[in-house]
Amino acid sequence: xxxxxLRRRLLKLYFDAKCGxxxxxxxxxxxxxxxxxxxxxxxxxxxxxxHAAGALYVMLNHIxxxxxxxxxxxxxNATKLSAHPSANSFTNIPFALxxxxxxxxxxxxxxxxxxxxxxxxxxxxxMSDGETNEGTTWEAAHFAVANRLDNLIVIIDRNRLQGFxxxxxxxxxxxxxxxxxxxxxxxxxxxxxDLKALEKSIQRCKQENLGSPHVIIANxxxxxxVDYMENKMEWHYLPMNEEQYENAILSLEKVYYA
Amino acid sequence: xxxxxxxxxxxxxxxxxxxxxLTGDLGYNALEEIQAKYSDRFINAGVAEQNxxxxxxxxxxxxxxxxxxxxxPFAVYRTLEQIRLDVCIHNHxxxxxGNGGGYGYGIMGATHHANEDLACLxxxxxxxxxxxxxxxxxxxxxxxxxxxxxxxxxRLGLGVSYPQLIKIGLINQVVKSxxxxxxxxxxxxxxxxxxxxxxxxIEDVDLFSxxxxxxxxxxxxxxxxxxxxxxxxxIEEHTERGGLAEHLLMRLTRExxxxxxxxxxxxxxxxxxxxGSQDFHWKESGxxxxxxxxxxxxx
Numbered sequence: 179x180x181x182x183x184l185r186r187r188l189l190k191l192y193f194d195a196k197c198g199x200x201x202x203x204x205x206x207x208x209x210x211x212x213x214x215x216x217x218x219x220x221x222x223x224x225x226x227x228x229h230a231a232g233a234l235y236v237m238l239n240h241i242x243x244x245x246x247x248x249x250x251x252x253x254x255n256a257t258k259l260s261a262h263p264s265a266n267s268f269t270n271i272p273f274a275l276x277x278x279x280x281x282x283x284x285x286x287x288x289x290x291x292x293x294x295x296x297x298x299x300x301x302x303x304x305m306s307d308g309e310t311n312e313g314t315t316w317e318a319a320h321f322a323v324a325n326r327l328d329n330l331i332v333i334i335d336r337n338r339l340q341g342f343x344x345x346x347x348x349x350x351x352x353x354x355x356x357x358x359x360x361x362x363x364x365x366x367x368x369x370x371x372d373l374k375a376l377e378k379s380i381q382r383c384k385q386e387n388l389g390s391p392h393v394i395i396a397n398x399x400x401x402x403x404v405d406y407m408e409n410k411m412e413w414h415y416l417p418m419n420e421e422q423y424e425n426a427i428l429s430l431e432k433v434y435y436a
Numbered sequence: 437x438x439x440x441x442x443x444x445x446x447x448x449x450x451x452x453x454x455x456x457x458l459t460g461d462l463g464y465n466a467l468e469e470i471q472a473k474y475s476d477r478f479i480n481a482g483v484a485e486q487n488x489x490x491x492x493x494x495x496x497x498x499x500x501x502x503x504x505x506x507x508x509p510f511a512v513y514r515t516l517e518q519i520r521l522d523v524c525i526h527n528h529x530x531x532x533x534g535n536g537g538g539y540g541y542g543i544m545g546a547t548h549h550a551n552e553d554l555a556c557l558x559x560x561x562x563x564x565x566x567x568x569x570x571x572x573x574x575x576x577x578x579x580x581x582x583x584x585x586x587x588x589x590x591r592l593g594l595g596v597s598y599p600q601l602i603k604i605g606l607i608n609q610v611v612k613s614x615x616x617x618x619x620x621x622x623x624x625x626x627x628x629x630x631x632x633x634x635x636x637x638i639e640d641v642d643l644f645s646x647x648x649x650x651x652x653x654x655x656x657x658x659x660x661x662x663x664x665x666x667x668x669x670x671i672e673e674h675t676e677r678g679g680l681a682e683h684l685l686m687r688l689t690r691e692x693x694x695x696x697x698x699x700x701x702x703x704x705x706x707x708x709x710x711x712g713s714q715d716f717h718w719k720e721s722g723x724x725x726x727x728x729x730x731x732x733x734x735x
Contacts, residue, residue, distance in 0.1 A: 265525045272497055274525055277517060283487040284522055287494020287502075294456070294476055294500065301494075317487030324482075 180211055180240075181373070182434035185403050186427065187236040187249075193423040195253035197261065201401035201413035203233035205370070206304060206335040209396055210237045212376035213302050213333065216384075221299050222272050222288065226281020227306035227335065228262040235259055238270055279312025281305065282332065286318045289330040289391075300384060302331045307353040308340025315352070316361075322391040323362035331383045332363075332393040335370060337400035339411050353395055363393045370396030405429045437592045438466045438535060440574040445503065448582055449474050455582075456495050460485045460506035462535070467505070485510050489518035492530040501529035501585060507541065508534030508550035508591060516556055519587070524560040529585040532557075537567070537591035538625060538673030538703060539717035546711070550591075551703040555678020557589045558649040565589040569609070569628040569645040570598040577647065593626040593673075594714070607652045612643040613661075619735060620661045622646055623671040624680045627723055631671055634728035641732065651683050654691065662693050669731065670700040671723060697735065701727065 184207055192200045210233055213223045225234045235252060238244040244259070251257040258267045262276025275281050285303035292299055309315070322330050334353045338345050345351050358365045364386065366379045376396065383392035400414070401407030404426045418426060449455050449470060457470060458479045471478045477500075481488035485506055492502035504511065511534040512519070523530045534550060541548035558565050566577040566588060573595065581588040601609060611628060612635060619641045623631050628645045635641055642661040662668060668688070670681040681700035688695060704721040711717075718724045 266527075273493070274521060277521060279486075280490060280518065280522055283490020283518070284494040284497070286487070287491035287496075288498050289494070290479070290491060291456075291495045291498030291500050295498070314484075314486045314490065317482070317484035318490070321481060321484065321487055321491065325479075 179434060181208060182430060184211065184236050184240060185430050185434075187239065188232055189404070189418070189423065189426050189430070191232050191236060191249065191252055193418050194250070196417045197253050198415040198417050199229050199232060199261065200416070200418065201407045201410065202227065202306065202337070203230040204402045204404065204407065205337040205398040205400045206230050206306070207233045208371045208373060208402070209304055209333050209335055209376065209398070210234060212373055212380060213304065214241060216377055216380045217302060218299060222270065222301060224273060224275065224281040224285045224301070224303040225263060226275055226303055227278070227309055228276030231259070231261060231263050231276070234263060234271070238268060243268055243270055278306070278309040279314040282318040283314050286322050286327060286330060289322070289327040290325055292329055293325070293327065298329070300329050300331055302333065304333045304335065306340070307334055307336040307338065307345055307351070308348075310334060310352040311340070311349050319358070319361050319363065326389040327391045328387045328389050330391040331380065332391065334393065334395050335398050336395055337398045339400045339409065339414070341414070343411070355395055358393045358395070362390060364388075364390040365393050365395065367395045367397065370398035371402055403430050403433050437568060437571055437574050437595050440571045441533070441578070441592055442466045442470060444575045444578045446470055446473070448578065449477065452582070454500050456492075456500045456502045458488050458492055458502060458504050460488055460510060462506055485514045486518050489515040489530070489532070490522050493518070493522035493526070493528050496523075496528035496530050497526070501582065503531045503533055505533040505535070507548055508537045508553055509548060512550060512553045512556055512589070519557065520560050524563050524587045527562045527586050531581050531588040531590055533590045533592065535592045537593050538627070539714045540593045542713040542717065543711060546706065551673065551705070552675050552678065553589070553591060554649050554674050558678065558683070560587070563587045563589065565591065565649045567591045567625045567647060567649070568595055569623065569625055569647070570601060571595045572597060572599065572601065573647065591625065595626040596629045598632075607647045608655050608658045609645045609647065610657050611645050612641070613657065614639050614642055616640055617642040617661055617665050619667045619669060619732070620644065620658075620665045621669045621671060622658070622680065622684065624649075625673050627671055627673045627718065630718065630723060630725045631728055633725045634732060638732060646680055649680065649683055651687050654687065659691075659693065662688065662695070666694055666696040667735070668695060668698050669735070671728065672700070673703050673718070673723060676700060676702040699731070699735070
């Protein structure tokens, strides 16, 4: 099963590299699975929360764009797989991202270009909820509505934890449904770990091209699948030791075989 | 230069239906015609410059070379990270157009001045900064920008017309060439007009205008002049750090061009903490005609 297989690969990737950004990758992995399952080959997913690069890399490994061999170079010197996605190496990594708040404007430009070109393809952008603190989110959101970019699908990984606190304790929920509705987005709120629900919501966006850009606010669990990481801010940063890695795999198997 | 800029953009849009123009809610009394004629490719992105540069990158990625227009400081400082990451690293065909570089917006005040823009942008990967000095330069710069299809910055100002320019179209233009020069003056941007005035009647000083940063190859005319004078004065409407003088010193040293004397007149900020027209700030910084004349008497 994809959710388990890719999580195993993800954990191995981070364990071998002895690095952090595990929990934030686990929280958006199912979103990437759904997006890559739904997108056409020529369509692009912009991973604006670039710190979840590991999730993107295992996804691209799964579709054959990154080889097993290349995947082992993650975090090593002379790799193309830096901790945040780098430029000019892969078709499905069209932009270097990792400084938050860049992907949404870029994706809006791509969607606008498709409107100019009368191209019916969609553009997808995956953001974190903490990232929606960035002012460019609101610049791009208003632009997308004013320019009727109904070919733009924003997915927000709302795990309610950001860099140094819960979203409620920092700036409040900048990914709140009513904020996006007020601006004029077509808003759906879904369980971000329910692949069927995610796929349905993406399909719905594609069917309802009535002039409004789309946002799917996906409620997720940071660290999803590894019991001791779930909803723990520290697993944004920590690497796993061997015992933790073994426990993480056991935890995954419990969740996804159950 | 806004008039020449708008006219040339109109021509380019006529011949290339991929070009897109984005403005940060500016362009009154200059861009209306383009807006009306090419409504599908003219985007008012609102007062949201960071988003505008991101948009341009997305458009360029999809095959639409884009112009991003605002007042120079808003186009450059507000958006620096977007320019570096979204445009330059990917070598996208995005041209940042900054109107009123230097003290161009005069009495509008410090918020509207850009005297560190070239220091910010010229080190970025793949970026070429174009600084037209005369209104005739604008067309040449835009042709180069469109042909090169990479990151560019176009710093517009109030440039005089100078049809007698000896070799228009060269990246370090010969503005004035003399038989036995004792001094080589190198300027950048519209401030060149002060040097032209200061040199009236003086027949032993060469004058060049440098169109880009980083500096492309030094032309033989410029090299010959420096070799002969070994005495260089740079006049730039930009801070000392990161501007033409610093770029040039590095270049001359690398090329082993010997110098006996090197001086640079730069933008000095707001030394009297008062504000005025562009001419006022030029005087405050010693970039005015009189300051150049005084230097010529003693050097």
